[in-house]
Amino acid sequence: MNFEALFALSPNPYVVLDAELRIAWMNDAYLQATMRERADILGRALFDAFPSEPGTDSHDLLHASLHRVLDTGERDEIALIRYDIAQPDGTMTQRYWSATHTPLLGDDGQVSHILQHTVDVTELQALRRMRDEMGLIQRAGAIQARNTDLQAQSERLRRLFEQAPGxxxxxxxxxxxxxxxxxxxxxxxxxxxxxxxxxxxxxxxxxxxxxxxxxxxxxxxxxxxxxxxxxxxxxxxxxxxxxxxxxxxxxxxxxxxxxxxxxxxxxxVTEEVRAQRRQELLISELNHRVKNTLAVVQGLASQSFRSVDPEGEARRIFSQRLHALASAHDLLTRGNWEPASLRESLIAAVTAATGEDVARFVFDGPPVSLTPQIGVSLALTIHELCTNAIKYGALSADTGTIAVDWHLREDDAGRQRLTIEWRERGGPPVTAPERKGFGSRLIEQGFVIQHDGSALLDYRPDGLCCTIELELPATV
The missing domain is CATH 3.30.450.20 (PAS domain)
Structure with missing residues (x-):
């Protein structure tokens, strides 16, 4: 809490003097009461900024009070002092004041500054002559009430500061x-x-x-x-x-x-960080075990295919699909099995299947996050599309390119639906196959059951188009 700002807003005049009685700070109420500008008096000696003749009550009372504070380190008060103030036009105006001088101690325990609280009682002095101090008592009571309120506010702010949760x-x-x-x-x-x-x-x-x-x-x-x-x-x-x-x-x-x-x-946030570290350790252990499991599956497949697949083609296709699954798993484990970026998932799946040919792809669409389950299904689907493009489609020709676009829309029930479009160009003429293989069935059925989706293969002569549509969970 900036208590200097609080004093600056106080309606009561305050001024701070250093040990040499130079003006170090004042609030706006003090400037208003003395009819001065801050730049005119800041840093000047008090008796230079507000001159009075030595030997007069004005000079001697104020001088003695300030030096008692410097000598004793105790607060001193002047109940009433006449101290005339120069007006902006240079003429002097008769003013009466009540002043309290409070010492501010430095680190060495000595008085380093004096806080002067002044009250202009000129009007009260005139009323006293007519009403025998009645006005002074009333105004003094109002000032006391204001000071009490300020103290109460300061104490409340101090308690709030002390009880802050952080x-x-x-x-x-x-x-x-x-x-x-x-x-x-x-x-x-x-x-x-x-x-x-x-x-x-x-x-x-x-x-x-x-x-x-x-x-x-x-x-x-x-x-x-x-x-x-x-x-x-x-x-x-x-x-x-x-x-x-x-x-x-x-x-x-x-x-x-x-x-x-x-x-x-x-x-x-010590506990939160340690919990995150434990989670990362568990994710790393999970990744290690999944990779070991995939390696065992690949070994079993190699032994099983040996007698029925002399050329090794089926074994190679199966291994590539396992590799696509492992790549999707790597992307998810790097994010601690949190929702993954659609763009990153697409690029990772395409890179795993095509290598440097990923440069022939153009990806375009808004930021979208995928659940781990959708990410794995998408990786397998993209792998099959890449394999088909390498064998028969755009990637089988040197000039072929593939555009992958996606967009979001809201259906009548308020659910978010994602549409991904795969468009090949620049490859050989396309014709629909006479029969559908496993890869085509995997593409068309990969999102139907689990994700309320569909995948449509359109064998256009100028290039294969595949449109994938699925529902995104509300938590994504």
Whole structure:
């Protein structure tokens, strides 16, 4: 929470003086009350910006109050002081004020700044003469009520910050000194003594891990840094523990527009990352076992075909189909058996069947995700189409090409249906076969039962066309 911004919005005039009584900051209410511009007084000595003659009550009361704060480190108040203010036209106007001076201590415990809260009581002073301080009491009560409300709001924001579910911290300055750290942040790092300490001192184990360098980069560039599942080792109760964090380092900008600190916010995703690793291990084990199973099937097929297929043609076709199935499985396991991209599935299946001839294909269509079951069926179908194109179709000629297009539509029941069109051009003239082989039946029936789909083979003279249509599950 940017408390400077809160004070800037306060209707009460505030000004901050450094130890040399130079004006370091003021809010808009103070500028309005004193009829000055920020650029005219920022950085100037108070008595230079608002001159008064030494020896007068105006000068001596204010001077003495400020120096009591510097000398004792305790708050001081001026119930009433006349301090005239120059108007924009240069003439002086008589003004009466009530002021409270609060010390702000530095890291060394000494007074580094003074917060002056001033109240213009000129009107009250005039009313006092007529109504014996009645107006002052009423206005003082209103001011007190406003201050109480501001304190209540500040406390509420502090509680919200402390109870935030994610870890939150604010660090300021070149050394990244902790200004705030909520309960989740303190629990994450396993220590409570953070406030007022530089990050490198409070969390020395993260320095060599590069996190202080990241803070330096955010402060220097003014650009946020996003950490995605980043590994970190924190010393918890005397031992180093591995964690994974999702976080952002957001720069905090001062009045001059320059970064003055960093807002840290994020979540501990250690369990999610470890669960993902376990899943990846199981997927790898599944892939290994499936490949072993396919290898055993291929070996059994080789032995079984040996006596009935002397030329080896049936054995070769069967092996190619197994290879297409294995390629589809590889694509799915690389994605942890999650839905796979239709474009990637098509390219993988075509590459497995045609090799470098994949360059003769043109793929066009919107992004579509396929379930693993549909992906496997599609891989086998595309393999059969590629095999046919190599033997009899576009890929049997040097100039032949194949276009694969797809599109989505919604049927009357609101379900998504996918249409894939395979069009060959540039090959020899096409005629319908006298009888359908296993490959044609696999193409035409591959999507009928499982996916409420169809595949239509159209043997056009200028090139084979195949139109595949199926229903996409609602989860895709």
């Amino acid at each position: 870890f939150v911290a604010i660090v300021e300055g070149a050394d990244h000194v902790f200004q705030m750290a909520n309960a989740a942040y303190r629990a994450l790092v396993g220590r409570d003594d953070l406030l007022g300490r530089p990050v490198a001192e409070a969390l020395p184990e993260i320095v060599e891990q590069g996190f202080v360098d990241l803070l330096d980069g955010v402060l220097a560039s003014g650009k946020p840094y996003f950490g995605r599942n980043e590994q970190i080792f924190l010393e918890i109760e005397g031992r180093m523990e591995e964690m994974f964090l999702e976080f952002i380092y957001q720069p905090i900008f001062g009045d001059d527009g320059e970064p003055s600190g960093v807002f840290v916010q994020g979540y501990d």
